[in-house]
Amino acid sequence: MKPLVSLRDVLGQRLLPILALLAILPLWELACRLFGVPDYVLPAPTAILEAFLNVDGQRWMGHLWATVRVALMGFALAILVSLPLAILMVRSVFLTRTLFPFLVVIQSTPIVAVAPLIIVILGAGDAPRTVIACLIAFFPIVVATTTGMLATPREMLELSRSLKASPAREIWQVRLPYAVPHIFSGLKVAITLAIIGAVIAEFVAAEQGLGYFVQFSTSYFRIPQAFAALFFLSAVSLLLFKAVQLVQQTFFGWSLPADDER
Amino acid sequence: MKPHVEFIEVGHCYRSRRKAPVQSLLGVNLSIARHEFVAVVGPSGCGKSTLLRLLSGLTRPTQGEVRMFGHPVREPGGEVGIVFQKPTLLPWLNVLDNVLFPLRHQGRVVGRQDRTRARELLDTVGLGDFIASRPDELSGGMQQRVGIARALLLDPEVLIMDEPFSALDALSREQMGFELLRIWGERPKTVLFITHSISEAVLLADRVLVMSPRPASIVDSLDIDLPRPRTPATIDLPAFNVHTQRIRRHIFGPPGPGESNVTAGALTESPLANTRQAADSPRPATHQAIRHAS
Numbered sequence: 001m002k003p004l005v006s007l008r009d010v011l012g013q014r015l016l017p018i019l020a021l022l023a024i025l026p027l028w029e030l031a032c033r034l035f036g037v038p039d040y041v042l043p044a045p046t047a048i049l050e051a052f053l054n055v056d057g058q059r060w061m062g063h064l065w066a067t068v069r070v071a072l073m074g075f076a077l078a079i080l081v082s083l084p085l086a087i088l089m090v091r092s093v094f095l096t097r098t099l100f101p102f103l104v105v106i107q108s109t110p111i112v113a114v115a116p117l118i119i120v121i122l123g124a125g126d127a128p129r130t131v132i133a134c135l136i137a138f139f140p141i142v143v144a145t146t147t148g149m150l151a152t153p154r155e156m157l158e159l160s161r162s163l164k165a166s167p168a169r170e171i172w173q174v175r176l177p178y179a180v181p182h183i184f185s186g187l188k189v190a191i192t193l194a195i196i197g198a199v200i201a202e203f204v205a206a207e208q209g210l211g212y213f214v215q216f217s218t219s220y221f222r223i224p225q226a227f228a229a230l231f232f233l234s235a236v237s238l239l240l241f242k243a244v245q246l247v248q249q250t251f252f253g254w255s256l257p258a259d260d261e262r
Numbered sequence: 263m264k265p266h267v268e269f270i271e272v273g274h275c276y277r278s279r280r281k282a283p284v285q286s287l288l289g290v291n292l293s294i295a296r297h298e299f300v301a302v303v304g305p306s307g308c309g310k311s312t313l314l315r316l317l318s319g320l321t322r323p324t325q326g327e328v329r330m331f332g333h334p335v336r337e338p339g340g341e342v343g344i345v346f347q348k349p350t351l352l353p354w355l356n357v358l359d360n361v362l363f364p365l366r367h368q369g370r371v372v373g374r375q376d377r378t379r380a381r382e383l384l385d386t387v388g389l390g391d392f393i394a395s396r397p398d399e400l401s402g403g404m405q406q407r408v409g410i411a412r413a414l415l416l417d418p419e420v421l422i423m424d425e426p427f428s429a430l431d432a433l434s435r436e437q438m439g440f441e442l443l444r445i446w447g448e449r450p451k452t453v454l455f456i457t458h459s460i461s462e463a464v465l466l467a468d469r470v471l472v473m474s475p476r477p478a479s480i481v482d483s484l485d486i487d488l489p490r491p492r493t494p495a496t497i498d499l500p501a502f503n504v505h506t507q508r509i510r511r512h513i514f515g516p517p518g519p520g521e522s523n524v525t526a527g528a529l530t531e532s533p534l535a536n537t538r539q540a541a542d543s544p545r546p547a548t549h550q551a552i553r554h555a556s
Contacts, residue, residue, distance in 0.1 A: 155350040162318050164340040165367045173367055177354045254354050254396055 043224040048231065051224035060232070066209035067198050068236060070126055074133020075194040079187070082138045086145035087171055096146075107139040111197065115204045124205070133197030137190040144186025148179025181255040184248045191244050195237045210236070264332060265293035266452045267317060267420065273325030273477075274312050286312050288477035290326070296419075297450040301463035304473030305513055310456045311347075314424045317454060318342050330420065340368065343413030343451075345423040349405035351397040351412075357384065358393040361412045383411040386445055403434035410442070414449065421451045425458060436494075439466055443492055460513070464505045465492055472512045482512050 025045050031037070032044035039047060085103075089096040115132050122128035152175050160170045199211030206212040210233045217226035248255060274287040286309035294300050304310050315321035316328050319338040328335040330342075351360045361380040365372050384390050387407035389400075397405055406426060413421060423442075427435040439462060446453060457463050463470045464486055472482040486505055488496055496502060 153348075153350070155346045155348055156352070158315075158318075158320055159344065159346070159350055160367060161320055162338045162340070162342065162344050163364050163367045164338050166369070169367055169369065173363075174352070177352065180354065252354075254398075 040221060040223045043227055047224040048227045051222065052228035052232075055225065055228070063208055063210045063213045063229070064232065064236065066206070067195070067202065067211060067233070068240075070129040070198040070201065070209070071133055071191075071194040071240070073126065073130040074197055075137055075191055077130060077134040078138035078141055078190055078194065081134065082141035082186075083145060085138075086142050086149065087176075089142075089146050090149045090171070090175065091167065103139060103142060106135065111136045112200055112203075115200055119201070119205045129198060129201035129206070132201040133194045136197035136200070137194040140189040140193065141183070141186040144182045144189075145179055148182025149175040151182070152178045180252050184244070184252065184255065187244050188241060191240045192237050195233070195240065199233065266296045266298070266331065267294040267454070268292070268329040268332075269313075269316070269326065270329065271326035272316060272323045272328055274309070274316065274321065275324045285477040287316075287323075287479070288325075289479050292471060292480055292483070294452055294454065297452055299446060299453045299455065299466060299468045300471060301455040301457055301467035301469070302471045302473060303457055303460055303463045303509060303513070304478060305475050306458055308473050308475050309478040310458075310473060311424055314344070314422050314454070314456060317420070318344055318422055340416070341418055342420045342422055343416065343418035345406070345409050345413045345421070345426040347425045347428055349397070349402070349409040349429075351405055351408055353397055355397075356393065357389065357395050357397065357400070357408050360397065360408055361415055364412060364415050380411070380415060383414055384408070386414075386448070387411045387441070401434075403430050403438060406430065406438065407441075410445070414445070417449070419452060421453045423453065423455045425456055427462070428458065435462070440492070440494075442466065443490075447491065460506050460509045461497070461502075464488075464502060464509070465496060470505070470509060472509055482509070484508060 029044050029046060032042060032047075037044075043051075085099070089099060111132060114135070118131055118135075119128045122131060149171075156174055156178065157170065160174050165173070198209065199214075202209040202211030203215055210229050213229045214226045214233070217223070217229060269290045269292045272287060272290040273285065276284040276286055290313070292300075302310050302313060312321065316323055317330070317335065319335045319342075322336060330339070352363060355363060358377070358380055359366075361383060362372050362376060365376055381390065381393060384393055387410055389404060389407055389411070392400065392404065397408065400408070406429070410426070413423075426442075427438050430438060443466060455463070455466060467486055470484045470486060471480050472484070473479070474481045484505055488499060488501055488505075
């Protein structure tokens, strides 16, 4: 029997990054103290930790929830918009030609510039922030899904056609499942973008959220506190990314290459 | 008796936007009787696969008419089973669900009887123990067997096979051929078997159709009068070599002065003596393997 998690895996995949971080932290601390780097340039790790602990846990949770909520809603909205859009574009060359340029325009417009407008249009609350997160996250899902569905092997499609299946079944039972590995690549990019979108929205207008807290802290020159919020944000982003990976592993395990092929 | 499958002056012309139109088939006439096993051989790229697409209704002929059971074929009718060159299994379904896929894909409810039938089919192709496996856990030969079981699920009258064993190694290829004959013996069907292996065609079929290079038409139709059931010993019969020789001459032309005009017996002793076949056929080892196994 092969152990579920071998020592090499633990060392290679989980421990090494942590070891690297543990090696960097003392060096960082040492450098800050040795050269007397002021806090507003680069706070020492201990200063960041102290700032982190100084903020009430409930306050952290409030900010965290505000950001994660918006990011997840934006991500969900992006999926709800992207999948039908991708299906439409696969069904019709005409729609692809019509819609795709618009999608590229939306994608290439700096979201930071559009965010204030969206907030003016949609008013206060989660709605404009969700839309901003969605706008930045939907594009990779559309592209990945469309690519995957169009990459369906010809013989699979001929199998479907030879069975006189309806176009809906061709999409639902052949093209979409075939695109699942592609879709998940898109989702992994999209979830991190959704977090970025949520933070951008908080920069523009918010009274809560980790992005808002970074801005709030810097405006009061509480740089270690801003750093603490930043690290918190990265950790959340990483966790959500891992969550998408976990969903793929749990429900679509077949779409991952076998372990020995990786 | 009325022929099961008929091609009447069928021609097909590929049109694409960028390239000039290509006439792949021209003036193809053939008729296949009920439960006849017909193999089609021809040089690669001659439009053998187009024949398959026309018969299954995936492609329409640009000239002439394709008929099945006396009715013209214009679109897929769902009454043919297709075995593709690649197994074409769906990686997100297990083996049993892959076999049941045609039913589900037609929107029909899969009941206990259907499951039992799918299991029986998997038993027939020797995969009864693998119903819960994922396709990527199976070897190429096993995957192709699942493909055959899937093609048989709806019990089609007509079975079309497009070089089904060409991706297999020589040994499994030979084994699969005999297995196919056994299944065909148990559940008789009209079979159109496309291959680029001359010996495989002769070994399996009641009749071999030889196609010319593009634009392809049928240049010869050989009745293979070898006794059934066919076994590895069939290959040793002198008649076997007479047939393969005749087909080879159609495809590669008469032997040149430098090549020995071998008798049937001599060819048996030198598998693949015809080096031109070795050069032209992507998988020349098959003939050899079938020879040695006998």
